[in-house]
Amino acid sequence: MTAIEQEKRSRSLSLSTRLRPIAFIVALLVIWQIAVSRHPDQLLPGPLGVIRALAELLRHGLLPRYVVASLFRVTWGFALAAVLAVPLGLTIGWYRRGEMAFNPLVQIFRPISPLAWIPIAILWFGVGDLAAIFLIFVGCFFPLLLTAMSAVQNIPAVYVNVGRNFGLNTAQFVYRVLYPAVVPQLITGSRITLGIAWLVVVAAEMIAVNSGLGFLIIDARNAGNRYDLVIAGMVIIGIIGLLLDLGMRSLERVKSFRWSYSGD
């Protein structure tokens, strides 16, 4: 096979493999629609009903408003958690005595689901944005802390020794050796944590606030069993979650971060 034929073959392969998941989804949608039209008296809508519900949300301007509200809370909760957890985690991870002191505390708090904090969140912040942001903060803090601790502990000793060898002071060392060495792991951890944040925001909004995608779902059910809106909300949540994840993945592709994934 010539080089040109090989390339054409590999390109057409990727086209058909790319179409396969889409074709699969379309097939599932068709089956769903058929199932729904056979049982018109139950409450769950088919894909057409969901699309109609999405159009309704767009018409009333609710969709963009709710999406923005949810994203706003995720951004703030995540950012606050990152700003606190990452430096703290890097410091704790670096000093072995620090780790021994903090680790038991961290291990006790970690398994507590952020949702268990809901009563305290409402107690402290009332029903509203702050409560939701607090919940997201709690949900992000411990994963980010542990990621940072682990990232620092996984820095190969060689890099530390080279840094010492070249006479860097502490600030230079942190900026030029420690930070670049931990960034890939931090990005991976952030990707996972962002996923958690997105899960938490939906749950938090069901209970603690009056806007957002989680609220949309619970309100749709309470206000008249509008399950088409419920599923529409779920679809939007899924799509945005995917977009957030893709966004984080694109960070991983930055060349000077990519070294950690190419297996050296």
Place this chain on the structure above:
Amino acid sequence: MVFGRDGRSVPVLEDINLDVSEGEFICLVGPSGCGKSTLLNVTGGFLSPTSGSITIDGQAVHGPDPRRILVFQERGVFPWLTVEGNIGFGLSKLSRAERDQRINHYVRMVRLEGFEQTYPSDLSGGMKQRLQVARALAVNPDILYLDEPFGALDSVTRLIMRGELLRIWQTERRTIIFVTHDIDEAVQLADRVVVLSSRPAKIEAILTIDIPHPRNISSRRYLELRDDLLSKIGLAYTV
């Protein structure tokens, strides 16, 4: 030098007394695990000896210093920096123009032209080691320590790298202390070869290689010295 580990103390180096002159090329040779790397780390200031001291030019060594750069066997280059970035790593105190000039000089010296913007993940093992040497030399150290720098490379590359190192050393003369377990490497490179026994390492012998560079590795004198070294290490050399 005594290591404390798990409550037991392990003597690693004993009775090491060595004087090295400026510009000399010294090889430390010994069996695996004998403590050669430990000795190197101690002289570099990365470890403190439990007894005894290191003095360089009359000053005691307290810790790592950019005047004495260590080249590691593997993973020594920073993977998040390009070739240029790595070589320029120790040059932050210089002006932009000076920095660029130095980087260019050493890129050419280690023959990595064309790869200035390449990341280490796209370089071969030999190229990465050359990059480390360039980075080390760029800060103009007095002493270069090399810890089995060619150990992870294939034998052909090793031969080539030895030639490269000697060429660089003859252009910009520094004191070099080179750890290896390869006897040929020691005889080919060094002015003096320090033979270390197995742990706890003591200096068994110091051999002076009096052949001028470039050394013919088939010459009689070379083979004599090689045999001498083998016998000092205590190896039977018929296989």
